[in-house]
Amino acid sequence: ASADEQTYIVRMDKTRITNTYSSLVSSTKPWHQAVLDSLIDVSSMEATPPELLYSYETALSGFAAKLSSKQLESLKNMDGFMSAVPNKMLSLH
C-alpha cells in the first residue's frame, strides 16, 4: 500500500466543488477534508485513508494530501478537479 501512495499538491475549483458537492461540505468540515472523506469508499479496501497535509484557501484553492493511485483516480473524476502534481524533493543550493 505504501508503494502505491504518493503525496500530491491538488488544485480544485472551490466554487464548483462546493456547488456540486454541497452535501459534503458543512460548517464543521472544511471542503478539503470533505473531498478527501468522499474518497473513503474507494479506499476502504486499502491500508490507509487519504491523509490531508495542508489546505490552501486564500492564495489558491487546493490542498496537499497523500493519496493512493485509486484515490487519485477518483479525485480526478470529481467535478472541479484541476490538477494533481506529485511532491518532489528539492535541495538547498
Place this chain on the structure above:
Amino acid sequence: TTRSPLFLGLTGMKGEKGPWSGSNLHSDVIIGVVDSGIWPEHVSFQDHGLSPVPERWKGVCENGTRFSPSNCNKKLIGARYFYGGYIADGGKINDKEEYKSARDVSGHGTHTASTAGGDVVENANLFGLANGTATGMRYTARIAAYKVCWPGCTSVDILAAMVKAIEDGVDVLTLSLGSESEAVPYWQDYLVIASYLAFKSGIFVAFSAGNSGPDAYTVVNTAPWIMTVAASTMDRSFVAIIKLGNGETFEGSSFYTGKALKELPIVYGKTAGNLGAEYCLSGSLDPKLVKGKIVICEQGIVRRAEKGEAVKSAGGAGILILSPEGEDLANEVHVLPDIFLGAIASKAVIKYWNTTKAPTASIVFKGTMYGNQAPKVAAFSSRGPNLVGPDVIKPDITAPGVDILAAWPAETSPSRLKSDKRRVLFNIISGTSMSCPHVSGIAALIKSKHKDWSPAAIKSALMTTAYTLDNKGKPIADLAFYNSASPFAIGSGHVDPMKATDPGLIYNITAEDYISYLCSLHYTDSQVSMFEEGYQCTPTELRMQPGDLNYPSFAVNFKQKARNVMFTYKRTVTNVGIPKSTYKVSVEVPKGVSVIVSPKVLSFTELNEELSYEVSFTGLSRNKTVAGSSFGSLVWVSGNYRVRSPIAVSW
C-alpha cells in the same frame, strides 16, 4: 557578511554615505527566508534600535522544540516550520539531531537570513579570517524564517511556506533552493506558481540559480517573475601556496590558519588505500600508507570536508583537493591542514605525481588576501539558456556567492561534521544560495527607498543597472571557461545596489502581462488557470509572441527558423529618473544579426511617463559561422543613466 557590503558599494558602517543613508529609508521591510530555519539568539538577529513590529504583520513565531515566541524580537518577527510533505514521503526527523521547530541546525538558513537582513556586528570573522563588520544587505529589515528544509526539502512544504508568507505579509521572499534540473513547464511547478501568487501580492521573489554549472541549460527557478541569481567571486580570497618537490608552486585556497606543513610525502589513489581512495571516501584510506603524509583527493561523491575527516582519521597530515574543471577556489572548513586547487594546478600536481618516484609537497597558509580581479562567475553556478522559457535570459543577475562569511548556529560545527567539536559565530560557505540573499537584501533596500515600486520595477532596476566589467575594467571572467562570462552565466551582469536605487528607466510588468506571456507560450486555458483560476486566453494573447513580454533583457531564438527571419519586439519604459530627459539608444550588435531600434531617441517630459520602442532582430542570411549563441546589448543613455539590456541570440 563582511566585505560584500564594501564590494557592492554599500559601505561598511551605519550612517556613512551610500545607498544605506537617507532619511527616507523605512525600517519595516520584511524579508521572508524560506530555508532551513534560523538560530534566533545569534547576535546578527538582535533588534537594537528597531521600531516596533509593523502593525500590518500577520505572522507569528510558532512554538516547537527549543523555540517559542519569546525567541522572536523586533528583528526576527516570524518563525514557522513545515514538515508534512517531508514526513509523508518517508523523511525522518531525528529528535537528537534536528529540532522540530524553526530552529536551524544546518546553518544554511541562519547564513542566508543574516546575509539578507542581519544586523551590524563588528569584528566578525572565522578563525580570524575575513575579519570585518558584518551586516545584512538591508540591516534594518525584519526577518521572517520559514523552515522547510530538514535533511531534505519538499515542494509540498515549500508551497505551504510560501502561501503562509504571502498571507503573513512579507515584502521580499528569498529562496536558496530548488531542483537539480528543470524540465517541467511552469504550470506544473508549484514553486513557480507560488512565486507568481507572491508577485501578484506585491512581493519581490528571488531564487538561487542552482549549483549545476558550468554545463548549459542547468539554470533552475527560471519563471520571468522570479529573480534568478547566479554566483560570483569578490575581491577577497583565502590563499594557500603549495610547493611541489620539483620546485613548482601553485596558489590554492584554504581556511586553515595554523602552521605551515613542512615538506612531506604525498600519496594518491592506490598509494593511499583501496577502491575509492582517489576520492578519499570514508574507510578507503589505509592508515599505514597515509600516516603523516599529504593525501591527494579528487573532488566529488562526498563533501570535501568529509574527505578531510577521512584523511584525518587515517592519520594523514594534510589534504590536497583537486578540481576537475574550472578555477573555482570556493572552499570548505576542514578538520586538518588543507589546500584546494583549481583545474590547471590540479593537472600539474597529477603530472608531477605520475612522473616522480617519491613525490613531496609543502603548504603555507597566507590567510585573507584582498584586491583580486573580481567579480568572476563561479564554475559551479548554473547556466542558461533557459530550458523552460527560452524567450527569457536566465539567470537574471549575479552577486557574491563564493566564500561568504555570515552568521552560523551556536551548536553546528563550521565543517558541518559531527566529529568536529569547534563552534563559531560566523562561517564561510559558497553557493548560489549565498548570492541569492544578497540580491534579496538589496531588493529590500530598494523597496525601502521606493515604497511604491512593483516587484517588476525593482527587478528591472537591479537588472538594467548591473555591470559587466570587473574591478580591473575587463569583462567579467568565467572561471569555468577561461574567457568572459556570457549572459547565460551572469544574466544582465553583477548587481550594483547604488545604481539600482536610481535606474533612470524601468521596464514594468504587471501580473496581467505575465498571464498574457503564459498565453503566448500556448499554454491551454486549464494550464493558465493554475495561475489565474478560470482564466481564458484572448485571441490577441494567443497571437502574441513570448518575446513581447516587457522583460529587461532580450533572448532571440532562431532555432528551427530560417536564418533570415526577423523578430520584432516591443518594449515600454517608465521614467523614474529626471522628469525632462532624453535617452539615446546604443546597441552592441550580436554576431550574425542586424538590429534596428525605433525610435532611437526617447524624450520624456515628466516622471512616470511611459514611452515605447520596437527592436527588430534579423538573421543575416550570409551568416554561416555563428553557432550556438552570440551576445550583445541595448543601452538607453541619458547623462549618467545607462539602462542596459543584454541580448542573447541562439541559433
